Amino acid sequence: MQKFIKAFVRDERGVSAMEYAILAGIVVIALVAAGSSFSTAIGNLWSGITGAMTSSTPGSK
Template structure:
């Protein structure tokens, strides 16, 4: 049993796949953060635009 665990720890097959999975996870987190900030900024932009148009159209 001990030999199995030693061999398992030393086995480097699949390491590249794990590295790609970690990298993909980091990319997803970064894109989510950027997307959230972009969405908030665009919402504020359109709200301000709508409010300015409403204010300008009042007599």
């Protein structure tokens, strides 16, 4: 049993997968935070674009 525990502690094959999972989690958190902080600005931008396209199309008046 001691050999198994020592071998399990020394085994580093899954470490890189864990590092990638943590890094991916950090990236997701950063993207959500950025999206939340810019959501109003992005909504206003799309509303402006939609309004400009609607007013410039022929027959829309």
